[in-house]
Amino acid sequence: MALLLRGLRLAILTAFAVFFVAPMLWLVLAPTKSDRDLVDRGPFTFGSFHHVATAWHHLNGFSDHIYLTWIGNSLIYAVSATLIVLVTAVPAGYALALGDFPGRRVVLTITLVVMIMPAAALVLPIFLELNALHLIGSVLSVILPFAFFPFGVNLAYIYYSTAIPRELLDAARVDGCGEWATFRHIALPLAKPVVALVLFFSFVSDWNNFFLPYTVLGDSKQYPIQVGLSTLLSSTPSFNPATGGGGQQVGIFRPELALATLIAVIPVAIVFMLSQRTLVRGLVGGGVKE
Numbered sequence: 001m002a003l004l005l006r007g008l009r010l011a012i013l014t015a016f017a018v019f020f021v022a023p024m025l026w027l028v029l030a031p032t033k034s035d036r037d038l039v040d041r042g043p044f045t046f047g048s049f050h051h052v053a054t055a056w057h058h059l060n061g062f063s064d065h066i067y068l069t070w071i072g073n074s075l076i077y078a079v080s081a082t083l084i085v086l087v088t089a090v091p092a093g094y095a096l097a098l099g100d101f102p103g104r105r106v107v108l109t110i111t112l113v114v115m116i117m118p119a120a121a122l123v124l125p126i127f128l129e130l131n132a133l134h135l136i137g138s139v140l141s142v143i144l145p146f147a148f149f150p151f152g153v154n155l156a157y158i159y160y161s162t163a164i165p166r167e168l169l170d171a172a173r174v175d176g177c178g179e180w181a182t183f184r185h186i187a188l189p190l191a192k193p194v195v196a197l198v199l200f201f202s203f204v205s206d207w208n209n210f211f212l213p214y215t216v217l218g219d220s221k222q223y224p225i226q227v228g229l230s231t232l233l234s235s236t237p238s239f240n241p242a243t244g245g246g247g248q249q250v251g252i253f254r255p256e257l258a259l260a261t262l263i264a265v266i267p268v269a270i271v272f273m274l275s276q277r278t279l280v281r282g283l284v285g286g287g288v289k290e
Contacts, residue, residue: 030258031055035238038254055255062232062252067260069221070228075267076139077213077224078206081146085202089149090195093156094187098169108157115150123215130216141216142224146206152198159194160187196275203271225264232257 026043033047034054041047059067095101096108114122126145127136135141164187172182188195210226217223220231234240235252 027258027261031255031262033255035253035255051255052259055259058252059232059256059260062235062256063220066221067228067232070223070225071264071267073222074207074224074226074264077142077146078203078267080143081149081206082199082202084143084147085149085152086195086199088147089152089198089202090156090188090191091183092153093158093194094160094183094191096153096157097160098164098166098187111150111153111157115154119209120211123212126212127215136216137218137222139222142213145212146209149198149202149205151205152202155198155201156191156194159191164190200271200275204268207268229257229260229264232260 022044029044029046030038031052032049033041033045033051037047037051096104096111122145130136130141130145135144169182169186172186173179177185207224208226209224210230213224214227214230217227220228223231232252236254236257238254239257
């Protein structure tokens with residue numbers, strides 16, 4: 001009976017692994033084959049690096065090298081907004097966790113409520129606000145909403161509420177440190193794990209955001225990569241038969257689309273690796289008792 005249950009558990013785990021791994025494996029291998037090979041050959045066979053070079057040539061030539069422009073736009077939007085989030089969210093979480101000022105509970109409640117609201121629900125009021133400020137179509141119409149990240153404030157609040165001893169901060173104040181000096185010299189250096197966490201989640205959220213940039217940006221040269229990928233998708237005959245011969249002219253087929261998706265993931269993977277080291281080091285360091 002135990003052997004049967006173990007076999008059943010192994011079969012279920014294998015099925016789930018195949019279900020989730022198979023699409024990623026197909027995506028990695030797709031640029032190594034031609035569009036016809038993706039249909040005629042096995043879906044998980046390796047083609048050649050020549051096809052990868054051809055796919056990149058077609059992708060880079062699409063609409064006057066606009067793919068690299070989309071990548072650059074995403075970097076500008078995500079990096080700028082993430083820097084603002086780090087400068088604002090971490091001190092805000094510190095103040096909400098350890099400060100004592102009128103309206104503290106109200107601010108904390110509003111932060112939690114906004115954090116759990118669907119992002120799409122805020123697009124319309126944000127659009128109206130940006131339109132009233134005449135910012136629609138500008139870089140700020142993307143960066144400023146991205147810089148509003150209540151989840152980062154909540155992460156910093158939880159960390160400072162549970163992981164920083166108040167006695168340590170009180171000792172710094174007794175030694176003559178003001179609130180800013182206490183935060184900068186004591187609280188902030190101890191918060192490297194949560195800073196890395198806020199950085200990662202903020203960057204990933206900004207990088208993957210589609211709906212807001214699609215709503216506020218009208219020029220395709222201003223699109224971030226997520227909106228750009230939807231443009232590529234609509235230019236692929238396999239997904240949009242209406243393109244017909246247009247797909248033949250620009251050379252955007254499934255291998256090019258797969259390559260564009262893989263390249264778009266690279267910045268997120270880099271940020272994950274950089275933030276993971278600081279995060280794990282900080283969390284593990286506090287969990288070992290000598």
